Amino acid sequence: MSVATSWSRIVSWLEANDPATATRINPPATTVDLRYLQAAMNRPLPTELVEYLEIANGTEHRYIRGALVPPFYNLLPVMEMLSSRKMLRDIQRGIGEAGPLLGDSDPAGHPPHEWLDCFLPIALAYDGGLLYVDLRDGDQFGCVWEWHEWNVESAPYWRGVGEMLAEIAGAFVDGRPAPTRYHSPDLPQVTDGYLHWGELPV
Template identity: 25%
Template sequence: MPQDDEVSSAWERIVGWLQRHAPASAEALRPGASDEEIARLNESLGFEIPDVLEVWLRMNNGSTAKDSEKPIPGGGIARLPHRDSIIFPDGMRFLGCQEMARQHTEYLHIARDIGDGGYWKTPWIPIMETSDGPYGILLDTRNPPGSFPLLSFSEGDYPSSYLPSLGAFLQPLADLLESGGAPSVTEGRICWRD
């Protein structure tokens, strides 16, 4: 099965499960990304996102619909993730186009500031993150066309190999949810066991 089809099929199953069993979490999913949002993400990254990521974003533009922002004294904005936006194991939420662009820029800035090009590379796109710290999953677009592995990253370590593809993350997750596996549901929200 092509990667795009694998991702769209798995994501449809995950969203269907959330709608039936964890409606508060399903409500945290944003509508699909528009042409303009995809174009802004591509412009911010400096390259076009892979089709497999575009397919996923066009289905839902992240799980951050309930997140909020507040001004910080002295300027700036603090982003406040909502607990319903945590839909993946390990406390991770699905980043939308805007969050991907913002985090990509921030990590490249950190790499320049510390003078360590291994900390973050331009072709790495953050796609999932925890709400409480710099830990998550990124899509590595450096590989040959059609091959986009996932890397895990955290504040204290360099990104490392995680899974061979986005489909390899989403398909088993859909299977787990449909089989009645790991998560529980509290107040309509998916809750992953530690």
């Protein structure tokens, strides 16, 4: 399923079931945004990520009641992707020595032990956790991980942004529980205007 198709299905479901969240989706990223992102990362960007940003530049995530991405994430616009990355880079540089980080040369999909320059945040959780795209070289280039400073995941959540959006769309529209990898498969629910993910009552 294409990124455009998945995103269209997500937006259609939101308009019907959670219109308040639908109104918080940002317009497409500008050409300037995308050029700035490319220059800042100084690495190729996954095609699926660019396709998504050309449709929507994240969400007004601080104003969404709940989480668009399971289990508790909201999508960042380009400039906040980069500011979040800078914050984590500054923290990492404060912990270690200046210079290349040890994991930068590992292939994409290899479990990291520190925040790396080639990681790009794409979504933020209310507890400070992040989803990020792994821009290291390798067969898993573009895979999506979860980052918590107190926990190192052993494998990516999704193979890429396209798979992530397809699974969200499938949960929204087709009622297929989203396999959140390290949490139980969940379905979206809107309760009193709050979008959240959890097991539906039997």
